[in-house]
Amino acid sequence: MVKSDLGEYLCSKLDENRQAIQAEWVSQMEALDLLIELTPNEIEEQFNAVFDTATSCLRTGTFEAAISYAGNLAQKNIPLTLQQVISGFMIKRDIFGRFIKNLYEGDTEGWQNMLDYYEPIHRSVLSIVTVDLIKQQESKVRQQQDAILKLSTPLVELWENIVLLPLIGMLDSVRAKQLIEAVLTYIGQTKTEIIILDVAGIAAIDTKTAQHILLTIQAAKLMGTEIIITGIRPEVATTLVTLGINLTGIQTRGNLREGIKYSFGKLGFKLIENPKN
Amino acid sequence: MATESIIPILKLDNFLISSPQIAIHDRIAVQYKDALLQKIAETKSKGLILDISAIDVVDSFLVRVISDVASAANVMGCHTVLTGMSPAVAITLAEMDLQLKGVFTALDIGKSMKILQREEMRLRD
Numbered sequence: 226m227v228k229s230d231l232g233e234y235l236c237s238k239l240d241e242n243r244q245a246i247q248a249e250w251v252s253q254m255e256a257l258d259l260l261i262e263l264t265p266n267e268i269e270e271q272f273n274a275v276f277d278t279a280t281s282c283l284r285t286g287t288f289e290a291a292i293s294y295a296g297n298l299a300q301k302n303i304p305l306t307l308q309q310v311i312s313g314f315m316i317k318r319d320i321f322g323r324f325i326k327n328l329y330e331g332d333t334e335g336w337q338n339m340l341d342y343y344e345p346i347h348r349s350v351l352s353i354v355t356v357d358l359i360k361q362q363e364s365k366v367r368q369q370q371d372a373i374l375k376l377s378t379p380l381v382e383l384w385e386n387i388v389l390l391p392l393i394g395m396l397d398s399v400r401a402k403q404l405i406e407a408v409l410t411y412i413g414q415t416k417t418e419i420i421i422l423d424v425a426g427i428a429a430i431d432t433k434t435a436q437h438i439l440l441t442i443q444a445a446k447l448m449g450t451e452i453i454i455t456g457i458r459p460e461v462a463t464t465l466v467t468l469g470i471n472l473t474g475i476q477t478r479g480n481l482r483e484g485i486k487y488s489f490g491k492l493g494f495k496l497i498e499n500p501k502n
Numbered sequence: 503m504a505t506e507s508i509i510p511i512l513k514l515d516n517f518l519i520s521s522p523q524i525a526i527h528d529r530i531a532v533q534y535k536d537a538l539l540q541k542i543a544e545t546k547s548k549g550l551i552l553d554i555s556a557i558d559v560v561d562s563f564l565v566r567v568i569s570d571v572a573s574a575a576n577v578m579g580c581h582t583v584l585t586g587m588s589p590a591v592a593i594t595l596a597e598m599d600l601q602l603k604g605v606f607t608a609l610d611i612g613k614s615m616k617i618l619q620r621e622e623m624r625l626r627d
Binding site for chain 2: 405406409410412413416417418440441443444445446447448449450
């Protein structure tokens, strides 16, 4: 038999036994607790997708079906884990393998031929689907990282020429670099005179982080903007002193309120109580 | 050609304003420094505004020249304000840890004038 005939023959036999294969696949998947959160409809859909992808690839000897299967998973946002998808294909392979064995009972040469045709195709389908899924997940993670980085430097205009930058969480090197860039670009665009860097949300600080902050302050100073630091926690203050980091020439205030007061004073404003209220 | 004809130094009120529009390599930098100090002496200016917004690359030599001008001008009773530094230049200078001693920095020429006026008032008081 030529290759395409082999595929056609196998698929027609598989189609005849579709029900039995489906039952076997579902029971094996259930035994591994891989179908827990799916409705019967979704299970059927999932089986059909795996079965049709495999038979279509076997029939044609090309892998368009596998590529479109992976694409579909991403587009429809089907909540399947990587394990569910891979196991789905692995179990399908086992079932098909046994099915082929039974099909060629006693015909060793025919069995050998069929395996030679079937195995490479199966391998490719599995690797295409897996690689594609992993790629999609990687790009999702990257997008989320970008989003987090963008969110991590929120510049809030408090008043004309006073901008607040509250820092929250850990400040690692990547974030610190992003901080410098974001702040300097912002200064370049908006010509803000004072930036209040509120570090009350920073739990711990190390030498590198402190240096990044100092670098930002120096660079901003060169451009003509003053950055003041507010809300340094006792632990952070202790660390700064222990590390011997020199903050002379930098305005620091205990809390944001004092920082705002200082900024208004520097710009020539004064907050007074309105006696009418 | 004299440097002053390449890089104009303008007098406005009590202050001098200069905004180089060409790359300042080492030889021009030294001539520029002399021209600036000469002009300060001639006009008895109280302030000097250096606008470097058109300059893409600032190296350590230029920083030293600017620092030198500021120190010398200070002795002559003239404050120096540096303005228009781009983020890229600022980050490079900060990373090299270059100190601009005796130099005020401002975001634009308007704010530079304010600083100079404030300093003048302070001296008068």
